[in-house]
Amino acid sequence: MTRTLAALLGTAITLSTLTAAQAQEVNLYSSRHYDTDERLYSDFTAATGITVNRIEGNGDELIARMQAEGANSPADVFLTVDTVRLARAAAMGLLQPIESAILEARVPAYLQDDDNNWFAFSQRARILFYDKTEVTNPPQSYQDLAKPEYAGQVCIRSATNVYTQNIAAALIAHLGEAAVQDWATAVVGNFARAPQGGDTDQLRGIASGECNIAMSNTYYYSRIIREGDSQITPEQLANIGWVFPNQNDIGAHMNVSGGGVAANAPNRENAIKFLEYLTSEQAQQYFSAGNDEYPAVPGVGLAPSVAALGIFRPDTIDLSDIAANVEAAVKVLNNAGWQ
Template sequence: MTRTLAALLGTAIAASTLTAAQAQELNLYSSRHYDTDERLYSDFTELTGITINRIEGNADELIARMQAEGANSPADVFLTVDTVRLARATDMGLLQPINSDVLETRIPAYLQDDGNHWFAFSQRARIIFYDREDVANPPLTYQDLANPEYAGQVCIRSSTNVYTQNITAALIAHLGEAAVQDWAAAVVGNFARAPQGGDTDQLRGIASGECDIAMSNTYYFSRILREGDDQITPEQLANIGWVFPNQNDLGAHMNVSGGGVAAHAPNLENAILFLEYLASDQAQQYFSAGNDEYPAVPGVGLSPSVAALGIFRPDVIDLSDIAANVETAVQVLNAAGWE
């Protein structure tokens, strides 16, 4: 089984990675809530013989649980869907540095924690959507969302949402706190409604006519392209246009899903092997085909629903730089009155 996994990863994994004496299990704490991830887990078990015991829940709840469990925590791997929680778990001492040539080689450096406590395995571009009929000149950059011409048109998520915090932190890293403070205040002035709901609700807001412009992660829109939505008709969907922002400078902001090895992992080798599996071509293709995400590993093919959005330039800012600015981002959003 080790040889099969090694071939899958395109790298050499020592035959001693899996031994008869080693417990053939993995305790996974995950805040990913997608049914399609079942295929990732079952394939890993089939390849390695390692049974995955899952504890699923809200990321903050899982972090609190790991902290309360302390050195007695059974957690081997923590998997979640944003940089904010990965950084928080690292700062709280809940993750340990990972020594893996596979991860170092396959995952681009900017998608890794500087101290190798966590790695990103999939990405979602956070882009601008708009009503094709009502918006003749859609915003081409994140900064444009602050333009007075879009007053009363913008639907967006709340300041407590990690996606909002991430994009704000990224802009602070690029533009500086003072500039982003002005930007956030101006965007608040352009709100069509008080921030509410999830990303799909922002897209539904365009379809219903409640707003003309919204920000959402790409995989929500790609999922609607693939599966439809009971609140968006095909005609309304065809009227939603999209812009990958800042293609002439910063690039489109990327949110990630990633994971790390728990600080007191009882099955350390299995934990690292699981993360290496997530970096395999097979798993990377499934992140795209199963959940409409962009792979973290370069060169892996996209599913049709993802490829339909087109080619774009991503922001390749180091994720550690975003994590370092999240606290400031929260302060900026609060000062701007962003609910």
């Protein structure tokens, strides 16, 4: 009897120790693939003692994985690089609403999901770039891309890309679906080539002379300023100008990285602590210094490569309004023949 009781007590102690160890971890499903994020994770662990376990992959793949895992999913946090997939995960019931005074205080309301399923932690302005040697009157708004004078000059990403879907959804929220349908159809008529490649490829298209105008997120250009690019010479880079669009009305469209707590998070409190950490001064500065992004928290300083682009007026539309128009945006782009 004594040995049995001792054995039981030993088992209980072991289980208790395991539970305590499990409580000091957070399982992150992330589509952010930047090596610089390693510092975010190590600093969070140093500050809290909570180990970050990561599963990285494409946002859609991670969503499918969470759905397949169901209630047994080990995911605590879903982190991705666009509003489209954040909204999709929430709509599929893969995220849970949370209450956090820290997140509410530090993240502006328009950068939060209306139901608190997700929050933005960094931003990238989606702006227009142009060849200064070829374009004397660059477009000053997203709508200007539809002007006949830019026929055969525009390089841009495909209709399946979430950044393209986001900008179309934002314009629908501002201008209405009919107006954006006309816009998208006219922009397709101005393509210099069929949509292809990533944002850096659009900038390379300007450098190579394949197109005179392109749309890209700012952090790709800022990264070239900081690190260079094997396919863009310093002379070619100097000939690329940029415009923050719509500075007299809606402002420049902002893409975001953001995240939320998984619906079945086994370490829910640690997950919330991790999201709160991403709004800290340290983490926000690192988004800018490490990955050339704009902080989501107001008042945080910018890295030189980001500040070099200048001050601008961002579009402060509620991200939930963009998410609500993504389905309409996909239809508009397909109807326009935007490949």
